[in-house]
Amino acid sequence: MNQQNLPQANLSKSLSILLLLVVGGILLFITSQFWNATLEDPLILDSTTGELAIWMSDQSGEEEIGSYLGGVAADWAESRGEETLNPDVILQFMQNGLLVSLAILLIVNIAVIVSIALQSGRTRTLMLVLLIGIDCLLFIIPIIEGNAIVMWILLAIMLMLAGLFIAPGKVTRVIGFFVVLSFLFVVWESSKAFANAVDYKILLPQTSWEYSSYPTIEEALDALNSGEIDAIALDRNDLSDYMPEYPDDPEADTAELAYPDLRYLNDLDATANVLFFEITPEFPGRLKFAVRAEDAANASSIRDFYDVSLATVAGEFAEERYLAVNRNLVLVDLKILNDVNLPHLQTIAEAFMQPARRNGSQLLIRILADAGWYTWGEAAAGFIIGAILGLVLGTFFAHSHLLERSLLPYVVASQTVPILAIAPMVVIWLGASQLSVAVIAAYLTFFPVTINTLRGLRAPSQSQLDLMQSYAADTWTILWKIRFPAALPYIFTALKVSATASVVGAIIGELPSGIGDGLGRAILDFSSDYSLISTPKLWASIIMAAMVGIFFFVAVSIVERLILGRYIRNL
Amino acid sequence: MSEASEIPAIYAQGVNKIFNPKQENEVVALQNINFEAQQGEFISLIGPSGCGKSTLLRLIANLIDPTSGILQINGKVPEQARLDRDYGIVFQAATLYEWRTVSKNVQLPLEVMGYSKQKRQRRAQEMLEMVELGQFGNHYPWQLSGGMQQRVSIARALAFEPKLLLMDEPFGALDEFTRERMNMELLRIWETTHVTVVFVTHSISEAVFMSNRIVVMSPRPGRITEIIENDIPYPRNNDTRESPEFFQKVTEVRELLRDAHEV
Numbered sequence: 001m002n003q004q005n006l007p008q009a010n011l012s013k014s015l016s017i018l019l020l021l022v023v024g025g026i027l028l029f030i031t032s033q034f035w036n037a038t039l040e041d042p043l044i045l046d047s048t049t050g051e052l053a054i055w056m057s058d059q060s061g062e063e064e065i066g067s068y069l070g071g072v073a074a075d076w077a078e079s080r081g082e083e084t085l086n087p088d089v090i091l092q093f094m095q096n097g098l099l100v101s102l103a104i105l106l107i108v109n110i111a112v113i114v115s116i117a118l119q120s121g122r123t124r125t126l127m128l129v130l131l132i133g134i135d136c137l138l139f140i141i142p143i144i145e146g147n148a149i150v151m152w153i154l155l156a157i158m159l160m161l162a163g164l165f166i167a168p169g170k171v172t173r174v175i176g177f178f179v180v181l182s183f184l185f186v187v188w189e190s191s192k193a194f195a196n197a198v199d200y201k202i203l204l205p206q207t208s209w210e211y212s213s214y215p216t217i218e219e220a221l222d223a224l225n226s227g228e229i230d231a232i233a234l235d236r237n238d239l240s241d242y243m244p245e246y247p248d249d250p251e252a253d254t255a256e257l258a259y260p261d262l263r264y265l266n267d268l269d270a271t272a273n274v275l276f277f278e279i280t281p282e283f284p285g286r287l288k289f290a291v292r293a294e295d296a297a298n299a300s301s302i303r304d305f306y307d308v309s310l311a312t313v314a315g316e317f318a319e320e321r322y323l324a325v326n327r328n329l330v331l332v333d334l335k336i337l338n339d340v341n342l343p344h345l346q347t348i349a350e351a352f353m354q355p356a357r358r359n360g361s362q363l364l365i366r367i368l369a370d371a372g373w374y375t376w377g378e379a380a381a382g383f384i385i386g387a388i389l390g391l392v393l394g395t396f397f398a399h400s401h402l403l404e405r406s407l408l409p410y411v412v413a414s415q416t417v418p419i420l421a422i423a424p425m426v427v428i429w430l431g432a433s434q435l436s437v438a439v440i441a442a443y444l445t446f447f448p449v450t451i452n453t454l455r456g457l458r459a460p461s462q463s464q465l466d467l468m469q470s471y472a473a474d475t476w477t478i479l480w481k482i483r484f485p486a487a488l489p490y491i492f493t494a495l496k497v498s499a500t501a502s503v504v505g506a507i508i509g510e511l512p513s514g515i516g517d518g519l520g521r522a523i524l525d526f527s528s529d530y531s532l533i534s535t536p537k538l539w540a541s542i543i544m545a546a547m548v549g550i551f552f553f554v555a556v557s558i559v560e561r562l563i564l565g566r567y568i569r570n571l
Numbered sequence: 572m573s574e575a576s577e578i579p580a581i582y583a584q585g586v587n588k589i590f591n592p593k594q595e596n597e598v599v600a601l602q603n604i605n606f607e608a609q610q611g612e613f614i615s616l617i618g619p620s621g622c623g624k625s626t627l628l629r630l631i632a633n634l635i636d637p638t639s640g641i642l643q644i645n646g647k648v649p650e651q652a653r654l655d656r657d658y659g660i661v662f663q664a665a666t667l668y669e670w671r672t673v674s675k676n677v678q679l680p681l682e683v684m685g686y687s688k689q690k691r692q693r694r695a696q697e698m699l700e701m702v703e704l705g706q707f708g709n710h711y712p713w714q715l716s717g718g719m720q721q722r723v724s725i726a727r728a729l730a731f732e733p734k735l736l737l738m739d740e741p742f743g744a745l746d747e748f749t750r751e752r753m754n755m756e757l758l759r760i761w762e763t764t765h766v767t768v769v770f771v772t773h774s775i776s777e778a779v780f781m782s783n784r785i786v787v788m789s790p791r792p793g794r795i796t797e798i799i800e801n802d803i804p805y806p807r808n809n810d811t812r813e814s815p816e817f818f819q820k821v822t823e824v825r826e827l828l829r830d831a832h833e834v
Binding site for chain 2: 461463464466467468469470471472473477481482485486488564566567568
């Protein structure tokens with residue numbers, strides 16, 4: 001580093017130390033909150049670990065214990081000579097554990113600061129560890145009304161992200177992954193907090209009513225009749241007793257009515273929407289307006305009454321409800337961010353660490369892991385069937401223009417048919433078994449392999465093929481020694497696509513097969529009852545499905561790297 | 572070399588090559604080609620682009636077939652010569668197989684021909700040492716420079732000891748310095764192996780420096796205008812490039828090419 005850069009380097013150094021000091025302060029604050037909390041404090045009780053502690057304590061008293069953690073709790077109870085383990089024991093243990101973890105994070109924090117000061121090469125690694133540690137807090141600390149602790153964690157994560165930007169060193173793939181993931185967490189939680197603050201709607205205020213209220217209907221109608229006010233909003237049934245409708249109904253008997261010079265309007269355009277934007281509150285359908293007969297023809301829409309001197313009868317409706325509420329255009333509806341649709345990260349973590357059903361003996365994480373394993377088995381079978389089929393078809397197509405021209409259109413057409421339409425037929429044909437699920441998964445996977453095998457087998461250049469011809473090599477030798485190795489990069493690209501597609505295919509295939517052990521059934525179950533209780537479980541299932549797909553993808557990528565890594569640069 | 576030397580390495584009489592015959596886009600690539608190459612000769616084919624020199628090489632290699640005429644390689648029809656692995660070929664691009672190491676690339680023709688593994692490896696090592704790349708057997712092609720790749724490709728073409736080496740502008744993509752060094756190296760290899768070389772080039776000085784006969788060709792339609800004997804004695808070296816005979820030959824070839832172009 002040359003002399004000119006030094007002041008700048010010093011600036012970024014002191015800036016990152018400052019950032020890390022703030023992060024340390026936040027960590028200290030969180031630690032103090034946990035240090036001071038009693039075991040009854042919601043901070044302890046409602047946290048992911050707290051809920052888990054209560055469940056473990058419950059399990060320790062059960063006759064038959066199905067889960068590992070339940071067994072641990074039962075042994076613990078036995079060693080203490082108790083029938084059922086006192087929840088306070090585990091809660092205390094969990095609290096201590098959290099305090100130890102926080103202490104470790106603080107130590108890492110100090111280590112990072114020292115590392116920055118000494119300009120050590122490990123700064124980024126240490127910062128990554130700290131970042132992941134703080135991320136984990138998001139999954140443990142509960143969201144409590146009036147307690148901003150999660151906001152402090154979000155702030156700490158943002159500071160860490162800024163620090164990682166400033167800190168010297170290379171951005172590795174791992175750092176990049178966790179930076180994006182942490183950023184996602186911050187966006188997730190802060191957009192939820194924002195949506196909560198604005199009551200899940202971004203509004204644009206609209207012209208509202210200005211109204212006066214009268215004690216009785218008669219007084220209001222008199223005021224309208226005398227020209228004191230221009231319109232009255234009332235229940236349509238009440239109005240019909242006093243005056244004729246507009247437009248006039250020639251067959252109606254209006255002689256008896258009290259106010260022959262007034263009209264109530266029954267053909268108003270009641271939708272006050274602007275384009276497709278909704279306006280709240282919506283005008284209640286049973287309400288109608290009354291005006292003087294000569295004005296009746298001038299009013300056609302609710303909007304015509306926004307600025308007129310409007311009156312109604314005193315009461316809840318006028319003072320508290322519709323007319324007194326400000327009217328707003330709903331620019332953005334944020335209900336997608338509410339707790340049902342998008343649970344807090346901690347709620348999802350908690351769902352993982354709770355039984356799938358009340359008093360169940362297995363945690364959801366175990367059930368989903370088993371389901372994921374089961375589904376992956378089906379997906380892998382489908383992947384292998386699809387890959388072999390794709391390789392064979394691709395090889396035939398590469399060697400025969402006749403086959404390619406006649407069959408390839410059907411291969412393409414097969415992919416335009418939605419798998420949801422094919423799946424039930426496969427199930428009826430092959431029976432509701434794992435085999436049909438594998439076949440459905442294979443249906444999705446053979447296509448990319450076919451296309452890329454065909455493309456890859458034709459990848460060798462003309463001179464590479466000419467050279468083989470000059471050696472008088474036969475078709476098989478050329479296929480095996482030249483075309484196939486040249487096609488491998490293409491084939492692996494397809495296999496990576498197929499790996500993820502096979503998981504999707506397996507999950508979809510499980511639905512018509514009625515297979516209950518896989519992720520498909522879990523997703524179906526938890527989405528059928530869409531509520532505060534089941535959507536975190538639905539999210540947990542989605543995360544598990546994603547993990548299975550990622551796992552498969554990574555596994556194929558590793559094999560690819562082992563085989564191709566030697567001769568392909570920057571794989 | 573007693574019996575083989577009596578049969579010409581290449582014998583061409585009245586060879587024509589027409590692409591897309593009797594169609595609108597018919598191209599007469601070669602017309603009435605007559606020439607003969609004796610065993611152990613170094614023959615250059617030179618001419619402006621489009622004169623059919625690469626086409627002629629591909630005819631000899633049996634990568635395409637002549638439309639008419641007689642073409643014999645070592646007294647056999649070209650297809651038989653190819654099946655007998657009578658020739659090795661080197662293209663302008665090194666044409667290495669990027670998933671094979673340098674050594675494995677050299678071994679490829681031997682694999683196709685069914686040599687034993689031991690023999691293959693020994694032979695590949697010998698050939699790599701001949702082109703001074705003995706240390707690079709386990710490298711992958713991308714780790715080598717363009718000149719080194721082309722040397723590997725020459726080693727590969729000679730690995731199975733063919734009687735004939737066909738080279739299609741092998742040094743066309745190299746810089747001047749590397750090209751001159753490769754010229755020297757190829758001459759050295761030619762002198763040690765006694766292989767017959769047919770060398771396509773569009774560099775006059777390269778043709779004069781390398782070969783003992785220069786076949787000058789002209790385009791539209793591709794034909795042979797002149798065959799020049801080049802009696803500058805071997806071994807040739809950097810001094811040769813500065814000798815008056817060299818300049819004289821270069822001038823002679825240049826004038827022939829110019830005449831051919833103006834016709």
